[in-house]
Amino acid sequence: MNSAPAHLPRTAGALREAGHTPRGVKTELHENLLAALRSGRDPWPGIVGFSRTVLPQLERALLAGHDVVLLGERGQGKTRLLRTLAGLLDEWAPVIEGAELAEHPLEPITPASIRRAAELGDDLPVAWLHRDQRYTEKLATPDTSVGDLIGDVDPVKVAEGRSLGDPETIHFGLVPRAHRGIVAVNELPDLAERIQVALLNVMEERDIQVRGYTLRLPLDVLLVATANPEDYTNRGRIITPLKDRFGAEIRTHYPLDVAAEVDVVRQEADLVAEVGEPLLEVLARFVRNLRESQVVDQRSGVSARFAVAAAETVAAAALRRSAITGEEPAVARPVDLDAVPAVLRGKIEFEPGEDGRETEHLVHLLRRAVAETARDRFAGVDLAPLANAVADGHLVATGERVRGRELLESLPELPVLHEVAHRAGAAEDDSPGRIAAAVELALESLYLARKLAKDADGTTTVYGP
Known part of the structure; x- marks a missing residue:
């Protein structure tokens, strides 16, 4: 003072x-x-x-x-x-x-x-x-x-x-x-x-x-x-x-739209790694889905602190992956969202009768948020060439031990990848981690639309036909 x-x-x-x-x-x-x-x-x-x-x-x-x-x-x-x-x-x-x-x-x-x-x-x-x-x-x-x-x-x-x-x-x-x-x-x-x-x-x-x-x-x-x-x-x-x-x-009330929810997270979260705008939108939609879910006790509410803690968890997962792989800078990718349900499950009050199914509900609502964000970000973009490339044998692996550059090298040169990166806020000369985050969001959206398969063994996830 x-x-x-x-x-x-x-x-x-x-x-x-x-x-x-x-x-x-x-x-x-x-x-x-x-x-x-x-x-x-x-x-x-x-x-x-x-x-x-x-x-x-x-x-x-x-x-x-x-x-x-x-x-x-x-x-x-x-x-x-x-x-x-x-x-x-x-x-x-x-x-x-x-x-x-x-x-x-x-x-x-x-x-x-x-x-x-x-x-x-x-x-x-x-x-x-x-x-x-x-x-x-x-x-x-x-x-x-x-x-x-x-x-x-x-x-x-x-x-x-x-x-x-x-x-x-x-x-x-x-x-x-x-x-x-x-x-x-x-x-x-x-x-x-x-x-x-x-x-x-x-x-x-x-x-x-x-x-x-x-x-x-x-x-x-x-x-x-x-x-x-x-x-x-x-x-x-x-x-x-x-x-x-x-x-x-x-x-008072919770933020009325996704943009306001993202603004709150960006203002309040202490992020130890870069979390791009698309992933912040995913977390904002995730929180809004929780506030509308019938399995969540809405009398208790879903605090804005949940979205802030979720963003900080995703950033921490990205930083850990960066330390393991040596990739710099540390940039969050959709694979880092997997850490959110397990870590933050205790911050939500569920309705009676949902014991044992908490993680299942959280995973479902998080996937829905990813699908909604990808649909909004990639509206008008034909992702079929990307799906076809994977179907032709270009399997794509991601996970805590996979660098962004390795993910991109799994795919052939496709014009749609540049458009995907642009829609996700990444430039062509950005770091491989930022571009990989955009491509991985597109791959996840294709999986959720049942146009690709996904096989996960705990540390590595592979997208295939």
Whole structure:
């Protein structure tokens, strides 16, 4: 974290002379969002697939000053979206230096800070808080207590000589410490109902109550939360009074098309080898097939993280093959897709009665995704010359010990191979690995169309008549 710029005021008096005017966090978000929209700047960097659905709703909620709950299945980017809210805050915000809460120097709210401000006047020291430090995130768990969220009596302060009735014996919880910032609660329904009650005052009256204290702190926070639709009836629920206090409930969703799914994978995956666009499309279609399958528990959902993990697995398989064969650069080929079902089977929840058939279903849906991608990529291309060449005795072997160059040398010079490579995004002078990946996709599509046979022995796969 860079230190605050030196030119910023360091006392309350200097802050006042600079013409600084306190404004609430919701006003700050409102004005900064409007400025971004007017200038054409994207307020939501890294968010893919929500531009026409979720983001307009969220922008309207922020402009209205509403607290927000995002409702959607796992892996839809809810948390990622909430974290981008910090980018709409001012880069630096003034706070009272040494104060327990992030209080504005011109508007202190705790008894200790009010007393300091009265004693020091314009000499009250000012520190500056970066926007990233004004976003607070809490994963709701059943063992979360009111003390964690709101606060509780600090026995150490009592032991120091303060009386139990002194408000300064309170140790503030997460929400008060997020004063003048954003509080995000992930999986809100997992919070015990009696704990959710503690948030009612925060959301409506904008204050906190700790045990029997009469302390009233006018908190300035934006409360946002995430929840799974099933949580309303299964693991837990958001209590009705709390739901009523959220100004906006916004439904999220998985990417609506293959292109958006590919964009998510390309953005999020840490690939250790090159994975071409066609294979990313295969994985995107694979995930979409899983989300439509009747054998998969759709209440649990199929997370976008599945596609990301699948791409990383395919890249790892390509890197391993490259290490074994010595072929550089490491480029993924369709044969590397075989690693996906076995490795990622545990990330999917299947319907009851499908025990023992999980891998069979995954392999079937993956093959369907390969066929759909090849049909889309090679539409209008006559692959018959390639099928005839294989039928005439040019058997093609692929596998973890077969280089791309060896695969290409198995086939005669055919004009259709250049067209196949072009359709798959490879140029004629590209590495043999990239061209082999395109040719192998065409061979696999011919096999799935029952125009070629395929024989696999575990390490080597041979395409033949």
